[in-house]
Amino acid sequence: xxxxxxxxxxxxxxxxxxxxxxxxxxxxxxxxxxxxxxxxxxxxxxxxxxxxxxxxxxxxxxxxxxxxxxxxxxxxxxxxxxxxxxxxxxxxxxxxxxxxxxxxxxxxxxxxxxxxxxxxxxxxxxxxxxxxxxxxxxxxxxxxxxxxxxxxxxxxxxxxxxxxxxxxxxxxxxxxxxxxxxxxxxxxxxxxxxxxxxxxxxxxxxxxxxxxxxxxxxxxxxxxxxxxxxxxxxxxxxxxxxxxxxxxxxxxxxxxxxxxxxxxxxxxxxxxxxxxxxxxxxxxxxxxxxxxxxxxxxxxxxxxxxxxxxxxxxxxxxxxxxxxxxxxxxxxxxxxxxxxxxxxxxxxxxxxxxxxxxxxxxxxxxxxxxxxxxxxxxxxxxxxxxxxxxxxxxxxxxxxxxxxxxxxxxxxxxxx
Numbered sequence: 333x334x335x336x337x338x339x340x341x342x343x344x345x346x347x348x349x350x351x352x353x354x355x356x357x358x359x360x361x362x363x364x365x366x367x368x369x370x371x372x373x374x375x376x377x378x379x380x381x382x383x384x385x386x387x388x389x390x391x392x393x394x395x396x397x398x399x400x401x402x403x404x405x406x407x408x409x410x411x412x413x414x415x416x417x418x419x420x421x422x423x424x425x426x427x428x429x430x431x432x433x434x435x436x437x438x439x440x441x442x443x444x445x446x447x448x449x450x451x452x453x454x455x456x457x458x459x460x461x462x463x464x465x466x467x468x469x470x471x472x473x474x475x476x477x478x479x480x481x482x483x484x485x486x487x488x489x490x491x492x493x494x495x496x497x498x499x500x501x502x503x504x505x506x507x508x509x510x511x512x513x514x515x516x517x518x519x520x521x522x523x524x525x526x527x528x529x530x531x532x533x534x535x536x537x538x539x540x541x542x543x544x545x546x547x548x549x550x551x552x553x554x555x556x557x558x559x560x561x562x563x564x565x566x567x568x569x570x571x572x573x574x575x576x577x578x579x580x581x582x583x584x585x586x587x588x589x590x591x592x593x594x595x596x597x598x599x600x601x602x603x604x605x606x607x608x609x610x611x612x613x614x615x616x617x618x619x620x621x622x623x624x625x626x627x628x629x630x631x632x633x634x635x636x637x638x639x640x641x642x643x644x645x646x647x648x649x650x651x652x653x654x655x656x657x658x659x660x661x662x663x664x665x666x667x668x669x670x671x672x673x674x675x676x677x678x679x680x681x682x683x684x685x686x687x688x689x690x691x692x693x694x695x696x697x698x699x700x701x702x703x704x705x706x707x708x709x710x711x712x713x714x715x716x717x718x719x720x721x722x723x724x725x726x727x728x729x730x731x732x733x734x735x736x737x738x739x740x741x742x743x744x745x746x747x748x
Contacts, residue, residue: 333472336514339533343681346529347499349518351492358420358492359518359526363458365421369409369429371451376400377437406430422491428461428515456615458520462490464513464530472512474505479516479530481505487528489516497528509536522615541683548642550740552694552732553671555662556718558632560732562740567632572624573665580617587614625667633674637684643675644743646691689742699737701725 336342351359380400383393402408406426410416416426436449464479466472474481480488484502487495504511514531521527532538550562558569587610594604601607636643648668656663672688679686696705696713703724706712710723713731721728 333466333470334512334535336512336531336533339512339535341534341537343532343534343538344529345499345501345504345532346527347487347497347501349487349526349528350496350498351526355492355495356520356526359460359520360458361418361420362422362425362460362462362491362518363520365416365418366425366429366460367452367454368413369406369416369426370433370449372409372413373404373430373433374449374451376404377433377449404430420491422460422462424462424490425460428463432461456520456522456611459517461515461517463515466512472510474511474513477513479513489518489528492518495528504532504538507536509534521619522611523619524612524615525619537683539681541681542638544641544684545639547640548644548740548744549636549640550644550736550738550743551636552736552739553646553648553666553668554732555659555666557732558666560730560736562733562736564730564733566732569666570624570628571665572621572628573661576617576621580614583610583614583617586610625665626670629667629671629674633671633678637675637678637682637686640684642685642687642743642747643679644687644689644740645672645675646694646739647688648672648691685747687743687746689739689746691739694738694742695731695735697738698722698725698727698729699734699741700727 380397383397386393403412406423409426409430433449440448462479464477466477469476478490481501482488482494484505485496485498487497489495511532511534514533516531517529519527519529551559552561553559555569558567560566587607590604590607590610591601594601594607675686678684693704697703698705701722701724703722705720708723713720718731719729720731
């Protein structure tokens with residue numbers, strides 16, 4: 333049986349699940365155990381770093397480092413902390429927490445942007461990971477592992493048991509090919525919704541990649557409209573957050589008032605029923621905006637990738653652009669970074685090409701003659717200039733359409 337890494341195609345499946353009260357308690361116990369093990373690994377790492385700096389007898393330092401090293405695996409940590417031997421805790425939960433800590437360190441050493449691993453705070457979100465194993469099985473399927481589908485509406489998870497799920501799993505269950513389940517993540521978000529996510533792998537594609545209906549296309553992302561492509565089609569910006577901003581602000585003021593009242597009366601927020609009701613209401617409003625934006629980006633990115641054999645976009649640094657306070661809200665609401673990541677992984681999924689190019693001068697340059705605004709005593713275009721006429725060749729341009737055509741030309745030049 334092949335391992336996940338040796339299988340050619342990989343796919344992620346996320347489903348909404350509906351656990352019972354007993355199952356919710358089991359998920360919370362495993363989530364708390366996962367957080368504790370991760371935080372213990374962070375604490376051990378910090379102490380070992382300090383031991384290498386302090387001036388103590390070498391024997392004392394070596395003995396302590398040896399003690400801490402022995403606790404850096406799931407079995408020894410369970411022996412040290414007896415409550416981790418609770419029968420309700422999945423053993424793979426602890427192993428995955430340790431593995432995630434080591435992955436966080438590896439990511440820091442590679443890119444140095446995410447920072448060193450930090451303590452995970454206790455909050456309203458629960459999360460833990462387990463793995464699907466195939467003991468004694470010669471073939472990996474969706475229905476014969478320790479995590480498996482009992483039918484098209486139910487999944488079995490170790491310790492938790494039978495879970496009712498809803499999602500897009502039916503088309504995968506109807507396939508005859510071998511599909512292996514890897515890491516399985518159970519989560520509860522701030523809006524009290526439960527999800528189960530699976531990493532899947534197979535030697536056969538998860539989607540059928542038909543021939544594209546159209547040729548290459550360039551897209552210009554902007555805040556006035558969501559995007560304009562090189563064919564002149566404009567996709568409006570839905571502005572989901574702005575439509576609900578006033579209502580959300582009103583509910584957040586109520587939440588702040590109830591929080592202040594609970595603190596004045598020295599009541600813990602977790603025991604304040606009115607606060608918890610309002611917190612859940614605010615969380616659901618945030619979740620509604622997130623779902624609307626996510627659905628819009630999914631549908632648009634899938635349509636672009638399926639219908640075009642090459643998609644070219646500009647490489648946007650959203651983190652730097654958010655420093656502009658005048659545009660920060662619009663940029664956050666539009667979700668550019670998420671959209672580009674969707675295009676990237678769907679291009680691999682549907683066997684298409686997706687390229688990002690440097691956005692320099694894509695807006696300021698004339699597509700017909702190449703003249704760049706801001707040169708030869710001309711002024712640069714501002715955000716207010718939605719249409720302009722080239723002073724060199726006299727061609728009238730729609731700003732975003734011209735930029736999309738320049739982006740496409742840059743992408744084709746890079747691939748040539």
